[in-house]
Amino acid sequence: MTDTTDRTSVSAGEVSNPSQPLVTRFAPSPTGHLHIGGARTALFCWAFARRSGGRFMIRIEDTDQARSSEESARGILEDLAWLGIEWDDGPVLELKRPGSEARRIGGDARGVGPFFQAQRVPIYDAYAESLVRAGRAYPAFESSEDLETQRKAAIAAKQTYRYERPADVTPGVFNEARWSRACSGEKHVIRFLSLHEPIVVQDEILGDVRIAPGELDDFVIRKADGFPTYHFAVVIDDELMGVTHVLRAQEHLANTPRHVAMQRALVRLPEHGGPRPFQTPRYGHMPLIFNMDSTKMSKRDKAKAARAAVKQMLSSKQHSLQSLGDALRAFGGSRSGMATPESAAATAANFAAQQLAAFVAGDVDYVEVAETIAACFAIKLPEVNVYDFRRSGYLPEAIINFLGLLGWNPGMKLADGKDLEKFDQDFLATHFGLERIGRTSAKFDRNKLLSFNADAIAAMPAPAFVDRWRSWLSEFEPAALAKLQARNPDALALMAPSIKPRAKTFSETLKPLAFALMGDAEYAFDPAAVSKALTADGGAGISILRSAREALAACEDWTPSTLHSLIENLARDRGFVGDKGVNVGPVAQPIRVAIAGVAVTPPLGESLALLGKASTLARIDRCLASV
């Protein structure tokens, strides 16, 4: 099995058994929420499986003990489910939605689990040993400090560092001495023994990628803590779980030769149906996604944004480091989130001045710190995780559509000759293919996503909008929802027609309603608005407002349409009639400023209806009294 030198390429056609079902997988590591880029990978894997009548699998890569958490794993599964990306094989997620039956996603119909790598360690151990016995891997005893020193020396000498194979290690020969040292408990890692053979990865998207012989050194496949490295676990699991197609981001391209090299060396064990050589799945490496400024999209963006805001506060003397820390502690530093053991420890420090100083200085980038700062001071952080977009009021269908266009394109035209850009998940399930995945990296254009989201909201029938709006509010803005419903039990249905075209996300729905969220005596009068609508022209607006107040006080039917005609009639009576009919502005603006303090509100009829008659009159009186 070690004689592989004559194999110079891996044919994509080697996925041998035609009756073998096509299987794709998404394999996140549970170190936080689902990243928006990961969501695209998952979406493409899902779509490809659906299009091909295959299966889509989830595997959790939790071999990094320090950074993984069960909480994150569940969060990621929930994010996927929220997007509507459901897996056939993988961890089971119970979904309980109010009003509907509980649903389960996942399971192990093919009997290939468990799907958490941490639960598969005995399997990796068995294959590592088989490799050692075949002379294709060996225990190594150097300390990581020593290796680090060597690596630094090589870099200083401007040379490429490669691990140098010990002299007593020979390809294809079982090194019994090293193995017994390892078995006796001496601290060690296991390294793969790389043959100096040329490797060609036949990529479904990029074409043949050739790696010269000698580029691969003897990399680690099992860490000193006994856990497999990513490379090793992936190769074992993809084989044992029947994965036929690996679609992943291009950052993994350079790793693929390692995987191919291991697949050539590995043989299925008898307990897994062997002996039988491992197969090489088909690979497809997808373009990377960046920020608009070409930096990598990462959670560090949040730290950057929060840091910038804090620096601003410090330099404008709004806060000292001390008062900032006090404010954060008072706010309640430890809110539960997707903490990993590492970051939880950081947040636990509760924003001691020292801790904050380190964050501001950029020495640490803890997301939890950034998010607490943002929540405490109402700073908007850039969305980078699926959950961030959800919290900001994006719709899953808009995200799916946008992601589907990031690196893929249906290449179809509409009847009017325009490109087909708007599609849903079903469309992807029936039209997605690897042929039309691009090769160039893409920048994440938040504007376009926003526009897609606005279109999706606009396209929603009003009742659906009200439902979804309500559930978003109850999840993320319960206080605002309560206030609105206290004003008017039907507030949402009443305002939906005027809010829907004005909001690009659910979180934007609250801005136009700010006037109604404040108490009748709480809002301030904007001097510029007051001057323009009321006090200008010797107080023309004030006199209009007085007569409007009278008319409103006499109004019996407090509905948007009646209120609207009332205002129109007032305008007509005052003679505000031009070529194009009645000009209601001179009447509407004074009322608007009176009831909201500013010159901008949703349409007046609806706004007054939402406030109610008593509040409206009280607000006008307060305005009249103050100008």
Add this chain to the structure above:
RNA sequence: GGCCCCGUCGUCUAGCCUGGUCCAGGACACCACCCUUUCACGGUGGUGACAUGGGUUCGAAUCCCAUCGGGGUCACCA
């Protein structure tokens, strides 16, 4: 630095494989006008790109080469 990938409007892209229908089409953003009781929505129009240089060809965004530029990767992270 070694190895690898990529290069069409500001951004996402169509076109490239199978050269001519492309002085390059769409979308987002931007600008202007229209609509309009504010703010939005909507409508119409506009600005705006084949990285550069060589080839091949009657003809190149499309094929070839070079240069330049961008990115990825070289961990006991995944």
